[in-house]
Amino acid sequence: MILAPDFYQQPNVVAIARKLLGKVLITRINGEVTAGRIIETEAYSYKERGCHAYNNKQTPRNEIMFVMGGVAYVYLCYGMHNLFNIVTNKTGKAEAVLIRALEPVAGQEVMLARMNTKKLNRITSGPGKLTRAFGIDRSLNGISLLNSKITLEDAAPINSKKIVATTRIGIDYAGTDALLPWRFYVKDNEWVSKW
DNA sequence: TAGAGGATTGAT
């Protein structure tokens, strides 16, 4: 069952980031289907410095964060990696959840071809890698997650004992906001990013 | 319009 719009439109992006663990992301790009369970997420809000939309700063790049929750925010990072976020909350409340790691469920051979490798090992363990494996790029920025190209399927929640909350990665410039425990991952799962 | 830097990754 596809996650309903009201799931994304809740006001607490941190709670959504936690609930997204275990859900299944499905992409259908150029007729090729890939699917994966969400293993790792990070929450971002206009209220804190780690966010592109901090202090409600709106730019051409991040304007999609300001629309109604339930769409994709895809942007280029470090000149070479597409990062995939799920926009949450209501119009004007810029919040989003970065998807950092997936566990492949279907379409593994498509992923291997896209990654130009033969080993399934850790090919979706990281925000830049999973977008490549799933065929997500900036042309999908702003697309609805109810659209057939990208959808999210509901699934049983992860046991709360298996969920680890910790600090986000790569946002040292955010000062004390970098210390917020807004990164969530499934404990002991081999697909979590980094080592 | 120039310059700095980034929600990363993989090789050294």
Added chain:
DNA sequence: TCAATCCTCTAC
């Protein structure tokens, strides 16, 4: 530890 690589934002 460091380079790859290019888009975005800020300041001039």
